[in-house]
Amino acid sequence: MSHVKSLADLRKLKEDLQGKMSLREKSNHPESMVQVKVAMATCGIASGAKQVMEFFINEFDKRNIQAVVTQTGCMGYCYAEPTIEVTVPGQEPIVFGYVDTKKADEIIEKYIKNGELVEGIIPVKYQSIEINKENK
Amino acid sequence: MKDLSLHILDIVQNSISAGALEIKVSILEDQDRDQYSMEIIDNGRGIKAEDLDRVTDPFFTSRTTRKVGMGLPLLKQNAERTGGSLSISSTPGKGTSINVVFGWSNIDRPSMGDIGSTMALLISSNPAIRFIYNHTTASGSFKLDTNEVIEMLDGLSITSAPVYNFLKEMINENLREIQFS
Numbered sequence: 101m102s103h104v105k106s107l108a109d110l111r112k113l114k115e116d117l118q119g120k121m122s123l124r125e126k127s128n129h130p131e132s133m134v135q136v137k138v139a140m141a142t143c144g145i146a147s148g149a150k151q152v153m154e155f156f157i158n159e160f161d162k163r164n165i166q167a168v169v170t171q172t173g174c175m176g177y178c179y180a181e182p183t184i185e186v187t188v189p190g191q192e193p194i195v196f197g198y199v200d201t202k203k204a205d206e207i208i209e210k211y212i213k214n215g216e217l218v219e220g221i222i223p224v225k226y227q228s229i230e231i232n233k234e235n236k
Numbered sequence: 237m238k239d240l241s242l243h244i245l246d247i248v249q250n251s252i253s254a255g256a257l258e259i260k261v262s263i264l265e266d267q268d269r270d271q272y273s274m275e276i277i278d279n280g281r282g283i284k285a286e287d288l289d290r291v292t293d294p295f296f297t298s299r300t301t302r303k304v305g306m307g308l309p310l311l312k313q314n315a316e317r318t319g320g321s322l323s324i325s326s327t328p329g330k331g332t333s334i335n336v337v338f339g340w341s342n343i344d345r346p347s348m349g350d351i352g353s354t355m356a357l358l359i360s361s362n363p364a365i366r367f368i369y370n371h372t373t374a375s376g377s378f379k380l381d382t383n384e385v386i387e388m389l390d391g392l393s394i395t396s397a398p399v400y401n402f403l404k405e406m407i408n409e410n411l412r413e414i415q416f417s
Contacts, residue, residue, distance in 0.1 A: 104413055105406035110388045113402050117392065142307040145246050146237055154353060157360075161397030168395070170361050173253055 134160075134167040134212055135187040141174035147181035148200060155201045156184075159208060167212075177222055188212060195222040237310060239349025240274065240338075246307045247276050247334060248358055252365065254280025256331065261355070262370040263348075265340065265415075271320070272338040272345060282328040291324060311336055318342035352408035359385065360400040363393075369407070376414040380407060 138144070138153040153169060160167040177183050180197025186207060187193040196207060197220055210216040237243050244261060251259045256278035264273045283291060290296040292312045297305030312322040318339035326332040338345045351371075359367050359382055369380045385403065386394060393399070 104409045105402070106410075107384055107388050107406075109406070110385065110399075110402055111390075113398060114389055114392050117396070117398055140245070140249055142237075142246050142305075142310065145242050150242065150245060150353065150357065153357060153361075157397050157400055171249070171252075171357075173249065 132166075132189055134165060134189065135185075135193075136167060136169045137172040137185040137187075138169065139173065139175050139177075139181065139183045139185075140171040143174055143178035144181045144183065149182040151201060152182045152184065152199050152204055155204050156208075159205070163208065165208070165212065175224075180222060183222065186211065188215070191215075192225070195224045196220045197222045237314070237346070239346045240272075241349035241351040241354040243307075243311045243314070243346075244274065244276070244351065245354045245358065247311065250307065251276065251278035251280050251332070252362060254278065254282070254332065256280035256365065258366045258368070259358075260368045260370070263351075263372065265371075265373040267340055267374060270340045272340045273335065274338075275333065275335045277331065277333045279331040282330055282332055283324070283326040284328055288324060288326055292322065308334075314338070314344075314346060318345045348411075350404075350408070351411065352404040352406070355380065355407055356400050356403035359403060360395050363395055371411055371414065373414045378407070378410040378414055 136156050138149050138156070140149050140153070153171065156167070156169045160169065172185070175183055175185070175195065177195070177197055182199045183195060183197045184199050184207075185193050185195045188211070194211070196203070196218075199207070199220065203218075203220060206218050210218045237246065248259055248261065258279045260275070260277040262275040264271070266273065287296070287298070291305070292308050294306055294309040308322070308324075315322050315336045315338050319342055320337040320339055322334070322336045324332065324334050355367065355369050366382045367380075368382070371378045380403075382394075389399065
């Protein structure tokens with residue numbers, strides 16, 4: 101009969117990971133890490149947000165990128181789900197829409213690693229040229 | 237929603253938004269009574285009595301980002317389509333309890349789907365919330381409590397990818413044992 105995992109196996113996993121993880125825990129300040137918030141309301145979940153979130157969790161680990169992946173509620177862009185908000189340390193948060201695993205991979209490789217903007221940005225915060233002029 | 241685990245992920249988000257610190261998800265597969273029941277109990281802020289009758293109305297929501305709330309109405313519709321039902325009780329300040337029953341053998345009952353990844357996602361991305369998952373079938377039951385996981389990890393972060401993958405596999409393997417044995 102095959103072995104079924106139990107919490108006791110978690111202890112073994114913990115021992116295996118101890119060295120690797122303890123290094124990460126020391127730098128566990130969210131503001132110094134890439135933060136990805138995945139919109140996980142009904143609209144997001146029905147559009148595949150769960151697979152996208154799972155992808156980010158595993159790929160950040162595989163690619164050795166210090167990141168925090170969390171869930172958030174509906175950001176109001178139901179038409180463009182799955183939507184995610186990415187905050188790179190020191191930068192303004194950027195919301196991306198229509199994110200599938202292929203787009204997620206592009207966001208990691210181009211935006212998160214190299215700061216290069218990719219298609220699919222939802223302009224959440226912006227100022228029109230007129231407003232800027234009035235303020236001057 | 238393609239499967240029941242996605243409904244659970246969706247409904248539990250309501251509990252998280254309501255500030256719950258303890259969320260119990262219980263599944264009971266009762267073939268003798270031809271029922272597949274799911275119960276979600278939280279200790280969040282609860283729902284006001286005047287809103288309780290309206291939460292399954294798709295045009296009611298407490299959100300401000302949009303004017304529709306589809307989570308509970310979709311779940312209710314899916315349950316009723318299999319001869320089942322959905323009931324909610326809530327006490328403001330104490331919490332909310334949602335009970336949904338599907339017809340076990342009904343052809344329209346969605347499959348459970350990947351409940352392992354749903355629970356693992358919830359547990360690993362909400363470390364401050366205690367999740368208690370119970371799944372019972374005629375062959376046995378499986379229980380997972382966030383507190384036990386944290387105790388086993390002994391200071392190590394619950395939010396890491398290896399822990400997420402471990403929990404996902406552990407839940408699914410144990411469920412296979414009680415579903416197909």
